[in-house]
Amino acid sequence: MDQRLHEAAIQGDVIILHQIVKEDPLVLHRVNSGWFGGSPLHVAALYGHADFVTEVLHLNPELTEVLDSSQHSALHLASAKGHVKIAQTLISANPDICLARDKDGRNPLHLAVMKGKVDVLKVLVQACPHAAQVTMDRGETIVHLCVMHDQLDSLKQLVNTIKSKEFVEAKDGRGNTILHLAVANKQIEVLKYLLTNATVDVNLANASGYTALDIFAQIRKDMKISDNIIDSMEDELQKAGAIRGKDLTWVQWLPKKKETLMVVASLIATIAFQAGVTPPGGVWQDNSNGHIAGEAVMAYNFPELFPHFLRANTMGFVTSLSTIMLLTSGLPFKRKIFVCILVVLMWLTITSMAGAYAISIIVIAPKIYKTSLGHTTVIALTVWYSLMTILLLAQMVRLIGKAFEEEHSRHLVAKRIQKFSTVKSLLRHLNGSSNSVQLSHTNV
Incomplete structure (x- = not known):
């Protein structure tokens, strides 16, 4: 990438951008996927320069499809940083970019969830609901990421937007639902939400035949000290009618x-x-x-x-x-x-x-x-x-x-x-x- 163009993207300087384009009209058309730093669009999206992003897209809308060395699109970076306006601009230019996957199989919605950017997540889900149901390379869904990264607000947003029992009860590569993960990670607030507000079956078994209560029993067995969270989890599971896999x-x-x-x-x-x-x-x-x-x-x-x-x-x-x-x-x-x-x-x-x-x-x-x-x-x-x-x-x-x-x-x-x-x-x-x-x- 041209050094002056790179610095202009970092600063979000639209005036310098126009000067560079005037000197070299094809400068934005010589950007290829796989560059370490990405395109000027990547840099501007990362730093949150909405006006610069808008102008770059006006000059070359095809830059939305360019990926950096990690297979990230500009929307990936904007989503991870929580830049709502930039995300809206990128989606308007190319709605299909919501489905772009990086080298780990994650799309922009996955990164928004991992970083807890609920406002961006809301925009992305409304623009492309199908992207929320795409699984990653190891079988995890976006709701699994919510629990793995302790993002309860993101989980609530997804459950309220995509009202689907199959979506909430999706299993990863090992057959674990988000209820299994919530118990394993001792996330009592997530557990309470799933059992009271979401339509989740408390007795679903994973690939090993274990239910959420089986995982809890193992945690209780290995516990060497008193734990109020464990006691609260036991109360919630009992009230929900949880049973062991063998039953x-x-x-x-x-x-x-x-x-x-x-x-x-x-x-x-x-x-x-x-x-x-x-x-x-x-x-x-x-x-x-x-x-x-x-x-x-x-x-x-x-x-x-x-x-x-x-x-x-x-x-x-x-x-x-x-x-x-x-x-x-x-x-x-x-x-x-x-x-x-x-x-x-x-x-x-x-x-x-x-x-x-x-x-x-x-x-x-x-x-x-x-x-x-x-x-x-x-x-x-x-x-x-x-x-x-x-x-x-x-x-x-x-x-x-x-x-x-x-x-x-x-x-x-x-x-x-x-x-x-x-x-x-x-x-x-x-x-x-x-x-x-x-x-x-x-x-x-």
């Missing part, structure tokens, strides 16, 4: 099967109701021989089985209705306690209906088959109830073991904190003693 299976399973469960529970409730008002064998049609019309024939012919049938049928009816109520209540099934209740209700429903069915078969079977059917039914129910009991006990043991493990982990953290506090107190005491000794020597 994602049942959380993802329920929404897919919710409609099926509703249909099954409704059918069971219908069958149980019908069996309750019209038991196997029907009801008496007249008032004679000690019975009344409408009473169950089964109650007289099988008095020892009828109460068991009613109990099993009623249990199945009530638990199926409870399942329907639970599914339609809008309760947060991201909390495992509600899923456990739902599973137990379904177990009770199916088990109760199995018992009611077995009794019904015995009642309606001819006498010639009652003995064999009775044995078969007893064996089948015994196997079924044993299997359900084993599954229930196994689940209880697993939950108790998990509770003990979490309690042990909290105990270790508490011991670390206590140990650190003791050492800190001892050091404070020794420091005080040392100061006292020095004071005594001074007095002597």
Whole structure:
């Protein structure tokens, strides 16, 4: 670049620019990409000389496409420095320059975010919203840069402008969302904003299968001292219903099967109701021989089985209705306690209906088959109830073991904190003693 032209760009001297162009009309047309210092447009954009930039573009608009040795356009430099007027001028001359990428794969919007230039970012996003969704070479999006460089205001501007759930939940090359990064970097304000104002799924897993709560658990495990930020993060994640990656299976399973469960529970409730008002064998049609019309024939012919049938049928009816109520209540099934209740209700429903069915078969079977059917039914129910009991006990043991493990982990953290506090107190005491000794020597 001509030395006089370079100095004029640094000073923003339009008069000298015109003198140079008058002497050499092609001086601005001999600028090529790859120059170390860039073009006069780069220099003026860097130093914030808006009038100089306007005049250069009037003389040669194609300079907006020239890149320096780092593949930066003039808009890259203006965005990084926060020169709003220059950015507007450059965009007016060439809107597509918003998509220009430097050697690290960053466009002007990325640099504006990294430097926290919210006013420039607003102008760039309005001019070219598509540029905000361009990923860098390692897969990071512009929202990842907001969190990586702790630019909450830039993040708010982007979320409010580009109202897209997919945009906020975008993943980088390792599958991390901005929620993962906010937890990993202990950015409590970003975390609060994402969980309260942005439509972000708190339980998205990265490429390693870890959720935000998994990352938090690792931070908590490695923590050797008390940290108010960590405690605040834990409260926010718990309120949002965050879960561990290993528990994602049942959380993802329920929404897919919710409609099926509703249909099954409704059918069971219908069958149980019908069996309750019209038991196997029907009801008496007249008032004679000690019975009344409408009473169950089964109650007289099988008095020892009828109460068991009613109990099993009623249990199945009530638990199926409870399942329907639970599914339609809008309760947060991201909390495992509600899923456990739902599973137990379904177990009770199916088990109760199995018992009611077995009794019904015995009642309606001819006498010639009652003995064999009775044995078969007893064996089948015994196997079924044993299997359900084993599954229930196994689940209880697993939950108790998990509770003990979490309690042990909290105990270790508490011991670390206590140990650190003791050492800190001892050091404070020794420091005080040392100061006292020095004071005594001074007095002597």
